[in-house]
Amino acid sequence: MASRALNTEDSRVLVVGDVMLDRYWFGEVERISPEAPVPIVRVTGEEFRLGGAANVAANICSIGAKAALISAVGRDEASVRLAGLLEEHGIKPLLSSHDALKTIVKLRVSGRSQQLLRIDFDDRPASHMLTELSDNFERQIGDYDVVIFSDYGKGGLAQIARKIAYARQIGKPVLVDPKGDDYSAYRGATVVTPNRAELARVIGAWDSEEQMVERAQNLRTELKLDALLVTRSEEGMSLFDSEGHLRVPAEAREVFDVTGAGDTVIAILGVMIGLGMPIREAIGYANRAAGIVVGKFGTAVPTREELFA
Structure with missing residues (x-):
């Protein structure tokens, strides 16, 4: 893949899915x-980041493209923090707020530079x-070039x-980050x-590369x-x-944290497809972006400068 800067601001991506707030407590152990054989973490710092579908949107905006986010949240403290982060990242919020719903929060506790515990608050x-979503x-999709569905299995x-x-009927490309063992x-x-x-849960464990290729192609054709x-x-x-089957080798980088790497891949792929780029060319940029974010801690995003360096 030749590295060339693109007019990413011309790509408009609509992200739909399960949104969540990633909360981090950092401390010393x-x-x-x-009381129990567990470490005591003396919390010295706290950080909030966009998670789930919101992290996909953050990745889109981080390289200069435009992103809007459709999801459902509660009317609570977490949704207020979420709204602030969306504004900070330049993401257009198209959120439905409900008193009877709690905003999803994932709390990660880290000590000695490693994650010790994750606590999920789901609804x-x-x-x-x-x-309503x-x-x-259907009201919003006409304003965007491509749609990304970020499925975290939370019901959204x-x-x-x-x-x-509906999206395919009106000619919009659709990208899906899947969940579960039934892709129908x-x-x-x-x-x-x-x-x-995730693929193995759908097509079964494979004994060889040839078997994986055959089953994957069968799944693609079936769906x-x-x-x-x-x-x-x-x-x-x-x-x-x-x-056929195109192999793309991983970018050679030190892996620090794979959290959110899948969000990055589909986000950058969506931006490039939104620009009209063929999928086989677009995956080169998505692969490079994934190599960047796994070298960062937690749910992170690549910058435009890093991607086109």
Whole structure:
């Protein structure tokens, strides 16, 4: 892939999915608790970052493209912090707020430069909230070049099949970061981007590269996808499309934290497709961006300067 700066501001991406607030407590570990065999963390710092679908949108804006975010949140302290972070990153919020819903929060506790514990505060939107999200999606989609669905299995994309069908009907490319072991709801998408472990849950463990390639192509054909992009950690990426199997080696970088790397891949891929770039060229930029963020701590984003360096 030749490195060339692009007019990324011309790409408008609509992100839809499960949004969450990533909260970090940093501290020192000096002793073990007398109450249980667990470390005592003396908290010395706190940080908030965008998580889930919001991190996808943050990655889009970090390289100069435009992103809007459709999701459901509560009317609580976490949603206020989330709104502030969205504004800080330049993300257009298209959020539905509800008293009966709690904003999803993931609290990570770290000591001695490593994560010790993660605590999840989860909630699922009710059916009337999902209908509101679908209606909002159909009103907004015409203003964007491409749609990314970020599925974290928290219930916000329960009506995703309807949304994909509508987006493709009006000619919009659709990218899906999947969840679970049944991808039938993603039928007809442009690209689905599972990681290696996620793919294995759908097609079964494989004994050889040839078996994996055959099963992946069968899945792509069955779901009527233009492409299936599998992120394979240190093995890079595999793209399956009508031309066959394209292997993309991983960028050679020190891996510090893989949190959010999948968000980065689909975000950068979406931006490039929004510019009209073919998928086989776009994955080079997505691969480079993933190599950048795994060298950073926590849910992180690449900068435009890093991507086009």
